[in-house]
Amino acid sequence: MIKVRGLHKRFGDNHVLKGVDVDFLPGKTNLIIGRSGSGKTVFLKTILGLFDPEEGQVIYGEGEVLAEMTKERRKMLRQEIGMLFQGGALFDSMNVAENIRFPLEMFSDMTEREKDERVKFVMDRVRLEGADLKFPSEISGGMQKRVAIARAIVLNPKYLFCDEPNSGLDPETAIVIDQLIQEITHEFGITTIVNTHDMNSVLEIGDHVIFMKEGHKVWEGTKEEVLGSDNADVEEYVFKSKLFKQVRQAFK
């Protein structure tokens, strides 16, 4: 479980996060949505510990405050976190299998055979059979995202962070990636936090949806509750398109 309490983050005069409180549900896909500039990415990076907040706390597990952790504990925590970056962030100089194996080489004490088996398991799980020796530049965007997911889960993380997992993907591949994230979340009991603009993702995998506007959390609920929400900000953001207006009317 991850809890966020009264989080404030400023960059000079720019007050990006203005006291955000959220409880991310364990074993669920928690989606953060909002317009560009609403503070989603800063929020995600602050939870990850890549930015230090001026005020407020990020609490992991049973009350461990991120800012109060020792350097060693923070390092350990990093190994409990998997991260899927917007562009995949695969290492260009390594092939698919080496990319996935990398966290095992750095942090596990497994034997070479155990590492091989673990890599094969996660590759099969994200349906990457036969792509071992290909380099990131030789595979499609959708495959790159699957490799990034495989790398993120290879160490059995407790937490999975995804920054715009669907950006640059066609709608069909985007749904495949969404479903994969949700399957993995439920199968391995991971607390997943997804930062997205994609309303299809919200309706597809949004176990818990958090809507942010101008550095504040203005609404939260499930994907079903999004469709029935009367919140003016949610209405303006989610139901801007004709299609979603029709979806909402059909739901009501």
Place this chain on the structure above:
Amino acid sequence: MITNFFAGIGAYAVLMTKVFRRPDRWKMFYRSLIKEINILGVDSIGIVVILSVFMGAVVTIQTAFQLSDDPLIPTYYIAMATRESITLEFSPTVVSLILAGKVGSNIASSIGTMRVSEQIDALEVMGINSANFLILPRIVAQLIFNPVLVTISLFLGLWGGAMAGDLLGLVPFEESIMGYQLEFIPFENVFYALIKSVAFAFIIGSVSAYCGYTVKGGAVEVGIASTNAVVRACLAIIFANYILTDLMLN
């Protein structure tokens, strides 16, 4: 501008404190080191060979042009002067300046690309000291292999000089060898060149890595960082050359 310069020096120093830490996994460090020695060192042998042979030849021709008018100066003195020029200055400094261009741009662009494509963020999220993981093997590879390249350059520069002198009828080959051996003091020549090569290797590795690691933006900024890496490394080498020459020869 002056403020930026000192801020840059400070940021470079802070980065180096992150670089010179114990690697998270020695096995991964050695693996990266071997790879970097191959990319940054072994792949540079070709250019060093060509550069050194022609550099030796040109130094011999230039020296002969200056000294051959005086019949009282023995021709092997031309070889001796060539040896002094090549070992004291040309091999360590010119080879390092050329490598600052080839290797420096490679280091800056490869690390810079990793920065803009979030690969460095990925390492940080995993809890890896990215500066140590990416930069230390490159600096150590340079420190190990630059002296090797300079040693190759010393031999080939002298050989090129002797060959050119012989082929152009300026200095017979045997007299070149005699001139090279005349009043030869290993410490003053070879050791001096190797000390310079180690200092320049550190400059090439660290300055270009700093330029790549601190890139912000996209592909255009990576290109700018690559150019900056070459310019800054060359300037730092020239400045360090002045200091080292003064320290070791005076």
